[in-house]
Each structure stands twice: as C-alpha cells, then as structure tokens.
Amino acid sequence: MNNELLRTLATVVAVSAPLVYAGIGETLTEKAGVINLSLDGSILLSAMGAFATAYLTGSLFWGFVVAALIGAAVAALIAFASISLRQDQVAVGFVLTLLCADLSSFLGNPFVHKPGPAIPNMPIPILKDLPIVGPILFSQDLVVYGSFLLILLSWLWTFKTQPGLRLQGIGERPEAAFARGTNVNRLRFFYTVLGGALVGIAGAAYSLDIKLGWSHNHTAGNGWIALAIVIFGGWHPLRVAFGAYLFGGLKALGSVMQRVAPGVPTQIFQAAPFALMIVALLLVSGNVLDRLLAYLPRRTRQRVTSLVRSSPPAALGKPFVEE
C-alpha cells in the first residue's frame, strides 16, 4: 500500500471524527425517543465557544469543556420544551438551529480568523509502527482516539449494559419501560443532555482540531449531515460511525477527484454531500431498495434487508404521559 493512500485514509479517519461525535450523540438522544434537530446550530455555537475559550485561556481542555456545556445547554432547552412542556420538538429544534448559528456569528465576531491553539498530534508508541493500521489509526491525536473510544463505549453501553437496555426501552415503548420500573422522562432528559454534550464536543473537534480556527458559519451544513447519518445508520452506534466514515471517505474522494480532474466544476463537490444525503435516505427509507432487493434470492434478501433496513425507535418524537 502506498504512502499517499495511507495518508488519505488517515485523513478520512480524522476528518470524520466530529461527525462521529455528533452522530453518536444524536443517536443516544433519538434512541431515548427525543429529536434534537438543532445540531447544525449547536455545533456552530459550541465550535465558536470552544475556540474563544481556548484562545482566551490558552487551554484546549477548557475549550472542550465549554463546548460540551454549550451543547448540553441547548439540548436541555429542547428537553425542557419537548418533555416538560410537550411542545413540538421540530419547531423548537429548528428555531434553536437558527438562533445558535446567529449567536455564534455575533459572539464569535472578535475571533474570526484569529490564530488559535490546536490539538497536538500524539502517535501512540508501538501501535503507530504497526503496518497499515499504525499510520491510519494510531498516528492521530487525542480527539480522534476519543472518537474511537466513543464508538466502542456507546455500542457497549447501548447493547451490553442494563442502563443501555433501558435506553432502548424508553425509545421503543416507554409504557413498557415504565412498567419495568424506569423513570422514562427523567432518563429521556438525561440522554438528551448527554447527546447534546457530545454534539458540543463535535463542535470543539472542528474548531480546535479538524477545521482549525473560527469564521462565520465555520461548520455550517455538518449538523444536518450528522442528523442524516443517524437515519442512514439506523440508530445503531456502529453503523452511524460507519456512515460518518463513509461520508468522510467520499468527501476525501471528492478532493482527490478535484485534483485529478480539474475540469469538473468545484460546485459539484459542494453539492455532492447533500445529494448523497438524499440518495442515502431514499435508499434506507423509500421503497427503491425493496424493488432492487426483489431480484435477490429470498434468503439473501432477508439478510440484506435486515442489514440495511431499520426502523426508528418506535416512540421517537412522541411525548410520554404516565397514566
């Protein structure tokens, strides 16, 4: 394998890290039955907050803490509106998307294009010398390692622990979870805020690591992509992470294409992620796939279907009221 390919793959892993944070954060929130639609705005605001904090204090750590707090605060607003007030989650989420974006522009104005601190690279001794995986996975920085850990932990948490079962339960059938002694609304609040904190970290991962610095609408669009990845990933942490990497990979492929085929208009590459998003959603939720799969033999079809097809948590977006 040549060096350039390895380097490209390493870049893919790195640039996908924020999407992994945001995608898994939103997955946890939606698994609990709540939609946090504000991602595009909360990522912007927390990216700004992280950069401003790190710029003013010189501390990357506090930058990440502030970002997580911002994400959690926005999510708490959504949780309050949707769980306590039973308001339309989409309406509140959308308003917060715009509000947070404007707030990031306003508050972030003094920090535009300022040079700021960056997360240092931190190759892991021994592991970095492994062939292939060494340069791709283990010559990164703490944020990227954190994303690996998050994938693993969120998967373990959701599927291998008792609280994880409850998490699935409150999103699938809150009344049954309640019957088994779960405080549905309190848990939903918790996971909304936790997911929001991870979304905030995604913002910090942009401004302090992957897309260094701050400018107006620095990360715009990525929140919507993350939301779509959650649907594409079928609300499963591993598949959501796969979606994030697939997306990062296609983006990298795009920039390679841009170099090798300079004749292609650059706007194609601007639009491609979103065209891709629509096609992906069409595949997983429309009946296009069913028609394609109809050509497969029955047994294979069932297996493929169960792999690519998945339903949202049955109670997603529905408030729960105890009898």
Next chain:
Amino acid sequence: MKLPRQLADIGLTLGSVLLAILVTTLILIAVGAPPGEAYRNLLAGALESPVKLADVMTAWVPLSLASAGLLITFAAGLWNIGIEGQIVMGAVAATWAVRLFDLPSLLYIPVVLLAGMAGGLAWAVLAGVLKTHGNVHEIFGGLGLNFIAAAFTNYLIFGPWRPASRATMSGTAPFPSTVWLPNLGGLRVSPLALLAALIGMIAVYVALRGTSWGLKLKAVGKNSRASQLIGIDTTRQMLTSFAICGALAGLGGAIQTIGVYHRLIPQISGGYGYLAILVVLLAGMRTVWVPPIAFFFAAVGVGSPRLELRMQLDSSLGGVLQGTIVLFVLLAYGLRVRLAERKSER
C-alpha cells in the same frame, strides 16, 4: 370568553418579546457593548429615512411571499424547510428566462416572473415527491435541495453565466434594464413587487379561508387519517400545497433578481426562506399576523448592518433577537397549555 383569551395571547407574546429583549440586552452587556446605543442604531438603520423604509419594504416582499407559501404547507402539516432553495431556484429560473428572451418590458417582466414561479414550484414538488413517494422526510429532502440549489447557483455564476469580463462573487452581468421592475422615485422598492406580495398574501388568505381546497388542506394537516376516510386524496393535497408554496417562493426569488439586484448573485435569497419559517411560527400560523411580523423582521434585518458600521458589532444580532423572540413565544405557549392542563386535572 373569546376576548380575554386573545388578550392573554397578546400579553403572552408581548411578555416573551420583552424577555427576548432582556436576553439580547444581557448578551450586549456581556460583550461590552452599550445596549441603548445598539438598539438606537438598529431602529435608526431601519426607519430613519424614506430610503431606509423603502429598503425594509424591499426585504418585506420576499419575506412575505415566502411566509405566505409556508402558511399553505404548514396548514397541510408539512415542514417545508426547502423553501430557501425554492427561492433560489426561482431566481435561477428567472435569470434563465432573462437570458433566453429579449422582449418589450410589458411582456418581458411577466414572463420572467412566471419562469421564477415555475422554478420554485418544480423544486418544491421535488421535495414533495421525495416525501410522498420516497418516504424521505421533507426536512431532509428540502434541506439537501437547499444546499444543491446554492451550489448550482454558484456553478452558474462562475461557469456558464459568468460575466464576459471575469467571474466574481458579485454575480452575473447586470440584466438589461427593460426587465428591471420599475422603482418608485429613486427608492429601491418597486410598487409592482409590493403589489405581488400583497396579492400573494391575499390569495393565500382567501385560499385558506374561502376555498374548499384550503379546507381540505387544513383537514389533512389536522388529521390525515380522518381526512382520508372522509374521502380526501391526501397525497394530492400535499403535493399541491408544496407546488403553491414553491411558486410563491419562486416569485420572491424572481423579484430579488429583476427588482433588487438586477442580476443573479450567490446567496440571492440570503436566508429569507429560513426567516420566513420563524415569521410563521411566531404568527402561530395565523395569516393576519404575518404581514406585521414580516415587517418587523425585515426592519430588524435592514437595521442590523448599521451595528457593524457604527459599533463594530456583528449584524447577526438581529437574528439573535428574532430567534430569541420566537423561542420564548413557543416556550410561553407551551407553558400556558401545560398550566391549563394541570388546572383542569385538578
């Protein structure tokens, strides 16, 4: 019975606005800017002269047209976030018509406006079909189409439609003046555009209040299962509502090109679509509230650049104020409903 409730509604809204202003004031204090001066600049920037007022009305036109369209889709229970792209594609289609034809003004302008409506309509129906036939939620379908429309505009401006001199961010070459919407005494606002927005608002008002089509739409939005059992073709209702919303948004986009900029520029919509969603949410989907709220939002939008000129504050403060108001109003209404419920439980 009815009057106190309306009064309570108005009181709630005013309270939320005051709370929002309080929050914005705190934000201003936090960044060390004098709030009084900021609000003065905001107001003056929007209303100090007829020129400014005309600019506000210029912004009011696309905002009202988009809001009018959204009243239709919201009535059907749809979240047409794709409206931003529908404005853009209206502008693109209008520009295409401008380039394609060369007619006397009397014919040229209507043709271009119609082309704009068709462009917005097509883009909206695309989002609609993705929903009704592809099961892609209109939020994601619409949003994706917004970004695609923006990229497509950039491609045209920097590609096939670039000015003969050189391609720049300032857009295509200016249109021939025969297609410009006539202005009013040197002001930027065009009476024709105002008229179009007014007609659009009234048409929507009439459609929702006075036609069987609008009634069916409301039924679908309130309860699509019962509507279907009553005998309404719910899919067709949804698609036509997308189409009408798109046409109105496209008209707004066309007016931006031939009435305001006289060319196609990148970000021709500049967020009017998203802003219109806030307008309609704040109006609580009530048609009569839309024009004044749209005016207020347009004024805030026109006034806020002065913050940048005079106080080195970012103009997005206007957006912060708008967003905070809508957020608080939504929360206040939720709170009121919950409190009323709790009262009746007791």
Next chain:
Amino acid sequence: MQIELRNIHKHFGPVRANDGISLRVQSGTIHGLLGENGAGKSTLMKILSGYLSLDSGQILVKGRPVSIQSPAQGIRHGIGMLHQDPLDFPAMRVLDNFLLGRGSRLRQHRARAKTELLQLADRFGFPMDPEEMLSTLSIGERQQLEILRLISLGAETLILDEPTTGISTPQKVQLFATLHRLAAEGRSVIFVSHKLEDAEELCHRVTVLRHGRVSGEIEAPFQSAQLVRLMFGQDLPPSERATIPTGQPVLQLDHVTLPGPRFSIPNISMTIRAGEVIGLAGIEGSGQRLFLHACVGLVRPSSGQILLDGQDMVGQSYHHLLKSGMAFLPANRLEEGLVEGLTLAEHCILTDRENMPFFVRWSEAREKARQKISEYNIQGTPDSPIESLSGGNQQRALLSLLPSHLRLLALEHPTRGLDVESARWVWDMLQQRRRQGTAIVFTSADLDEIRERSERIYVFSGGNLSGPVDATETSTTELGMMIGGKAYEIA
C-alpha cells in the same frame, strides 16, 4: 399469596369504572374474573398491579394493607400483570426483553440470565430461543416469555388479562397446564376473561363483574347459563321490531379470506341485502373491524371475491367505493371520523362531494349545517368546533354528514358511549335509511342491541366466524355462549 381488594372505587370523569368492588383471591388458586367489555375488569386489575391509582378502597396483600403506586411497586409486592397485548419490546431480542428492568446496576449478566431463562423455559416446557427477535414470535410465545419474566422477578400473584385471545389451541393447552402448575406451587393466578369455556375449564372460583360492580361469585363447577346471566343480565323479552322488507343482494362475500395482524379469518361467505341489518357480535379484536374495513375497501382480502351489485370490487380504492354508495362510520369518532379543530359547517363542505364549489359559500354551508342541526337534533352551532360537541352529538353529526343515498353502511359500535336517548335516536335514523334500501352492517359490544336491532347475526370468536343466527330466535345466553366459544355444544 392471598390478595384482598376492599370496596375499590375508580372514576374516569363521570364514568364509574369500578363502583365499590371487593374481591378475595386465595393463594394456590386460579381465580376467574369474568365480564363484558367495559365491566371494569381491566381497570380493577390495573389498580391491583400499579398501573392506575384508586380513588378509594384498600388493597391487602397477605392480610396487610399496602399502597401500590407503580408497576415496579406491584412487582415488589409480588404482583405481576400480563397484558392482553404484552407490554414488551418487539424490536428487541428475547433475552433483552427478559433482562430489561432487572435491577439497576450496570452489568447485564447475560450469560447468567440466559441460563435462568432457558432453565425456566425448560421447566414449563416453553420452546425459547434467547437470541431471537421478539417481533418474530407469536403473541402466545410473547406471553410465555412475560410469564417467565414475571416469575423470575418473584411474582407470587400473576394477573393474566384475556390471555387466550389470539393464541393457538396447543398454546392454550400449554398455558392452562402452566397456570395449574403455578397454582400448585402455591402462587395465585387471576384469570381475566370473557370466555366461559376457558373459565369453566381452568378456574377454581369465578367473580363476575357487570357495570363496575360484582354481580356474583361462584365456586367450580360452574353452570354456563348461570355465568352468562351474571355477565349479560337477564334475557329481556324481544322488543317490537320494524318489519322492513329486504331487497336485492347489495354486497356478496364469496370465500373471502381476510389477513389480520394476529390471525386471518378464512373463508367468509355472506350475502347482505338491501334494507337488511346484520349484527356482528364478538369480543373486540376478534376480527369485526377487519371485516368492516374489507366491506368498504379499506382492507384488501388475501383471497376470494367481494361483489357490490354483482361487480367484483376487490382492489378498488376506498375513495372509489365511497362514490359507489358505501360508507364507514368508525367508533373512535375524533380520531378517524371527524377532524378535530374544524367546525360542523366545515365538515358539511368537506363531505358534500357532489357539490363542492372551489370557492366556499359560507352562508350556504352554515345554512346547510343549521338544517342538519335541526333535522338531526344536534346540540351545537354551525361554527362550533366539532370536538366541543358531546359524544352523542358527534355521532349525530357523523350520521348527518353521510350522503343521502347509500347502498351499504358499515358502522363500528354506533351507540358506544351514548346515552339511552341518543342511542334510540341513532337507530331511528338507521331505520329510515333501511326504508330507503340501505343495507346496514354493524358491530356492537352490547348483545341486547345486536339482538334487537339486527335480522341476522354473525359471531366472531378468536378469528373464526360463526352464524348466521336468526335474531328473533336467539337469546342473549346463546350469543354469549357463542362468543365464549361454546357454539357447537348448543348446536
């Protein structure tokens, strides 16, 4: 475990669901709780297991008064409830369902739980694959899993709500064996049912509820006739019925099989004539709704023909059939029948399909609404939001909105929740329709209504259709037996 309920009261608004019920269940017994729909069985059991709070009364467990505020507390007192529609998670695995809610610690102890589940399943002879998705299991298997789960959580009193609805016969045999065994182990079982046969076969003692009160308590062996009387009341002498001549066949079902979510109803053949009234009896969820949906084209049969005036209409859209003179009135009026938030006048416009000008003529619509208000005696104005009308007036509104000429009218519980006056009025309206040649098919939970109002009666029982029975020659007792699955003993 001994359970005692003392003088339980529970109101839902003006409805007295439980009106002073007292009940004692001895340990080591299977106690039957019988009654019609709405007799108050489920409410009582939800109170006992912690899903509902009681208004007044007392619960005693092993002679000691307890307060049960939530299902989790119920389980802590050893009371577990198995719901008719099992409260479980179809999208998750069997083992996950077994594990969910066991303690609140972090670890799942999957291996240990798997062993426990398999051992328990083995003990009761339930085939159980812990890694299977629950959604692939039948209702009966999901019940079995819930029973095992509740037992492993230490339930000493097991409440089963209509457990034999929607399970197969071998599963039922196995369920009964299991329940006998649980009782023999010293646990108590409360068996909630409407099926006489099941209660007679299984229970040591039966309490019958009627209209929220205890109407009787009997020890085994039981007499069917006595149970039926306690459940449905005394047979009333048949009231006078209008004689309306029946005409040509309107709707013919020819070897129709209907696909349902739980079971399919095979091989229905039936002819419905103009002016005729067909009553569909049976406990809710036995297939009546499916049948009505099929009649008007909302459900497509998996085989067979449905002929409207001799023309096969299978595959025709519901909207097309509406135009051909069919109509369907659903039971949940505000969810399916009317659009909440719209006024009566607006409903008039929406339902008048032949005369729907693009521009609404409001004064005309109001006038039309006013006409309907006086003609159908609706308490309300043309501009009242439809949800502000009372249940009876909503039903009047629904009837008033039907087109003037109908070939067939399918009604789901036409008088549910109505006072006597409104109910009689509804039937007067329907008689008028009949005289115009409209055929009527309706479901009802009230056997007296079915007996009095229909000419022929079909009975749905767990996915089977029996009948027709001549309404003038049958009795409430006989129908009750048929619903309870004892049709063949009588015939």
